[in-house]
Amino acid sequence: MLKVSDLHAFYGKSHILQGVNFDVAEGEIVSLLGRNGVGRSTTVKTIMGEVEPQGSIQFKGKEIAGKKSFEIAHLGLGYVPENRDIFPTLSVRQNLVLGMKTNTPQGRWNIDEMFNMFPNLAERADVPGGALSGGEQQMLCMCRTLMGDPDMIMIDEPTEGLAPKIVEQLAQLLQEIAKRGVSILLVEQKLSIALKISNRLYVMGHGKIVYEGTPESLLQADDVKAEWLEV
Numbered sequence: 001m002l003k004v005s006d007l008h009a010f011y012g013k014s015h016i017l018q019g020v021n022f023d024v025a026e027g028e029i030v031s032l033l034g035r036n037g038v039g040r041s042t043t044v045k046t047i048m049g050e051v052e053p054q055g056s057i058q059f060k061g062k063e064i065a066g067k068k069s070f071e072i073a074h075l076g077l078g079y080v081p082e083n084r085d086i087f088p089t090l091s092v093r094q095n096l097v098l099g100m101k102t103n104t105p106q107g108r109w110n111i112d113e114m115f116n117m118f119p120n121l122a123e124r125a126d127v128p129g130g131a132l133s134g135g136e137q138q139m140l141c142m143c144r145t146l147m148g149d150p151d152m153i154m155i156d157e158p159t160e161g162l163a164p165k166i167v168e169q170l171a172q173l174l175q176e177i178a179k180r181g182v183s184i185l186l187v188e189q190k191l192s193i194a195l196k197i198s199n200r201l202y203v204m205g206h207g208k209i210v211y212e213g214t215p216e217s218l219l220q221a222d223d224v225k226a227e228w229l230e231v
Contacts, residue, residue: 001026001183002047002077007055009039009046016042018207019055025153029174029184031194033229034204040187040209041082043204044154048072048079058150075100078150082157082187084137086144090123095129095140099147108180114143117173135166142173152183153172159190171197191229195219203228 002024011018016039024030032040045051049069057065064072065074074080086095096111115122118139124132130161138158144155149188155174159167171193176186194201195215203211203218205228218224 001028001060002185003056003058004043004047005056005058007043007046007053008182009051009053009059011042011051013082016207017046020204020207020209022202022209022212024183024185025179025199026151026183028160028199029177029178029186029190029197031186031198031201032190032204033188033194033201035229036189038204039207040204041156043207044079044156044187048077070071073148076149076151077154078145079157080142080145080153080155081204082160084134084139084141086129086132086137089128090142092132093125093129095144096147099144101148108149108182109143109146111147114146117176118143118169135162136144138162138166138170139173140153142170146177150182150187153177154185156187157189158186159193167193191225 004020004022007020008015020043032043034040042051046053047057049072053065055065056063059075059077064075079100081187087098088174092170093111096114115125119138120136129137132140142155142158174184174197186194198215200214201218204226209227211224
């Protein structure tokens with residue numbers, strides 16, 4: 001579904017990504033782990049066209065490096081940013097409608113289904129997005145992205161600052177997304193949720209991938225956890 005090869009990216013003269021290589025298969029949940037500042041968010045922003053890439057980014061067999069963000073989105077790659085970028089003055093329902101692709105048939109998701117999965121959103125369907133709690137805004141942002149019926153979705157730090165109950169709901173949603181054949185690249189700092197739902201994990205350090213494995217193998221890799229994950 002997604003194959004990243006020798007990916008480099010810069011912020012000014014700062015060399016942030018230094019030859020990143022990884023892949024995500026169809027229907028797979030892959031987590032990208034690492035401490036803050038190692039390049040995880042820059043990786044997904046570069047894939048999505050928000051940062052100029054050097055290297056190869058193939059999505060569904062097509063090269064997308066250098067394409068504009070809206071072009072990449074129309075190819076079926078969804079992106080949920082860390083800043084929960086909703087429209088604060090529009091209602092929950094209006095935010096969801098804006099996520100739909102009007103030129104495509106009914107996709108895997110609809111508004112009623114979003115409301116069934118997240119009763120909190122249903123109860124506040126006509127409330128402005130800006131009046132929601134942080135957890136509700138995170139749910140709304142993810143649901144809005146799903147309304148575009150992506151084949152793959154990249155999610156940047158979805159559990160940051162959320163209550164444990166909301167984190168559990170998010171984990172269930174991510175597993176449901178994967179069951180419907182949608183690939184997921186999850187940028188996450190909480191090792192617990194990544195170990196629980198991921199098929200494979202990558203660990204980043206200093207702008208490179210320093211470890212690849214399964215949740216089971218990472219649990220046993222005490223040296224990797226100590227050097228690249230533990231604070």
